[in-house]
Amino acid sequence: MASIPTIRAPFDKEALARGWEGIAAREREALECQPTGIAKLDALLRGGIPRGSLVELYGLSSSGRTGLCLSLLAQATGEQQTCAFVDVSDSLDPMSLAAAGVDLTRLLWVRCGDGENTLPRSDFPSRSRPEQIGKEKIPPQVRKTDGRSCGWRHPRDQVRGIETSIPSMMRNGNSRNGAQETTARNVAARCAGEQVERDRELPRRGENVRHVVGPREHDRAASRPNDKPNVAGGSKPWKRLEQALRTTDLLLHSGGWGVVVLDFGNVSWVDVRRIPLSTWFRFQRIVEGTPTILMLLGEEPCAKSCASLALRCRRRSDQWRGAASLEMRSGMATLQGFEVEAEVARSRIRLGHAESIRWQACRVLSRSA
């Protein structure tokens, strides 16, 4: 299958011949680039990631996308730039950052969440605390003002929190019918003044999204209604997404950043795609004309035409030292790493002819091997 640049080339030629320069892909030479740290990829991108653009880096879990992102951060911080990492699901590993060569003092790490995951405790998980895993806790901002006479509650802010109270009121005495819950949530959101868009009301199962779950697994999951789907952001991530978008907005407006990474890696792309496209358009307009790169890291592309460049990563093969199968003896194998393939899914700028490149991603402990 031909790559998008290959398909676009004749169209661009025709557009330039007719004087439609705005439609034709821009020439690469005019743009300043940030090298990614992978020579082959930089050659493919003709210098690196273009500055002043919104870039998408996507792929499945274990596809090598995070490693590539850390490599970019290592390059940027190595050039004394200040970078930011907005971690939607609080999943960044500082050890991996250090192993990738990122200058930690030049990286601002913002961990989104509702306060349930604080800094790692020295005794965590401890004997006395395993039962608390997964329990919901009250966020600190709410806890501080509850039941107090003070706390800067302006009268116009008194309605805040109604979106949480109305569903509980409607749920009292009612059955847990899915349709009723849907109504309750949407009513609550509207009472809180939130503009509920059509595509954010509730999951749209069966339209153009299908969940790959075997029938037995589905039945098993349905038989345990109390089990929360909490695997890495399986629960509703709206609050964390809202925090991340607000944080990114603040960072981009403050200016002076080399690379700002918005990490949706552990959030389902179905949820990420419900972010209005106007958000990405706004972000793209903010970084346009500045030296800042806004990188979205996720499962699937979500910014569509707002992204100047979209890179897709895949894991091609794993490297295990010794026998990799289950039949091997315990203690005789180590995970060396895996091979990553990246391809340019879309680009506004004209690139080289190679469609994809491959490189090696090494496990931290075996990098020196």
Next chain:
Amino acid sequence: MPFACLFVPDFPVQAVVRHEVELQDQPVAVLEGSPPLTKVFSANGRAKTAGVEVGMTKAEAEVCPSVTWRWRSPVAEASAHAALLDCAWTISPRVEDACEGNDEKRHDTVVLDLAGCERLFGSPEKIANDLRRVAGDVGFDARVAVAGNVEAAVCAARGFPGITVIAEGDESVRIGALPISSLSMPVELFETLKKWGIHTCAEFAVLPDVAVVERLGQEGRRWQLLARGSHSKPLLPKESPVHFDECMELEFPVELLDPLMFVLNRLLTQLCARLGMHVLSAREIALTLTLEKQDARSKEDPQHVRRLRLPVPSRDSTFLLKLLRLDLQNHAPRAAVIAVKVVATPARARTRQMGLFLPLSPEPEQLEVTLARIRNTVGDDRVGSPKLLDTHRPNAFRQDRFVVPEPSARGISAGERTTAALRIYRPPLPALVEIDGGKPSNISCDGARRKVLALAGPWRTKGDWWSETAWAREEWDVLLKALRPKYQSDSDDEEEETTLYRVYRDRRLRRWFVEGVYD
């Protein structure tokens, strides 16, 4: 050797009014004492014109129309006195605090030595004008006098309105024109002189020295020298302050943030003006809010203290106000506020040589405001730069306050490979692991059961065995079909989704967890 005196008339009123700009053109009187013994302690000129006199009871004074009443505030007076000293320090380093020595009435007066200042600031008239302007910047309508000795300067400042410059040798003439009431002498002495028919300093000055000593003693002699403008006293210079503070007691408890911001704005404006007089900036701001007592049995008012350490010293009151607002939004006090105190720790202002080729970094002030806003969004302990701890404990890190470091020589070259980063689940996911032959064969986590396709391990680690925080674990790298399968989009090709996980067995808890995924 000339001396200048800076005097603020009706000091208790001006100490209150300097934080309430709208009252500067209004008749204002300050009350003191608990009811029913409340009396007028001080009143400004307009209030005196309206009929208010010092010493009147509140009931008598309330007859006077359109007078604004305020309670006397010792903390506001202390702040105002410190501001007055700062005004004097802008001109001379040798400043005497006239209120020292248990003379409480002289909070309103500071004296400064002008020796050598003519070369820097010009003539005594110009210095006096500068002093009055600087005092106006911090909200005082002050009087300034320059004379050849300390006491003559003080007498002239108290006696003459506006600016007074007395040439060398003219002290007796100029001071002589003043009424003896301007000398602030004891009441008994004043009454005695009044009975003698003496009303001006000149009349007192011409009395024979021996006769004055015989009738009034050495104290009378001292007051006579003052009336002649020839009483000399050495100036006792005061040390420069270590901290700058501004205080304000509120008329009524404030429960909302917006009204409090108006108060803070006034205090910070005054504080920054004072720092500017010393060519200093604030390195740290400490805000102390005195709260309303909720328990009547407690003796002391509870306090809410917030400290802001600034990334770079600053005396931009707008910037400081923004930071305090964001901090208070996130750390609201638990009761209404009745008094506010802002203390600034001074530091030299930031000097930085800019360049064309400096690396890209945010402006420190703008960055601090942005970080405060982000902290309000995600929480205090979730923003910062990561720092690895010096331990073998897994996932051991802390987040330090993010400050843009100075540029340093550090480079990194492009290579041919990257690091397989680990994406960590916080907290780790509890899992059930089926063991076959000492190795994991199936993993159940979050309602899904997956067969292990490949694995490596175990990596056994442990530490802190000598303490209660001991840990011991056994790590495995496993290849599984994804625990949370991705929703398939229309563009997806059908490929088997396998993922590399790190799982571990906590050997102390005897439980298995999924720690993260390699990515």
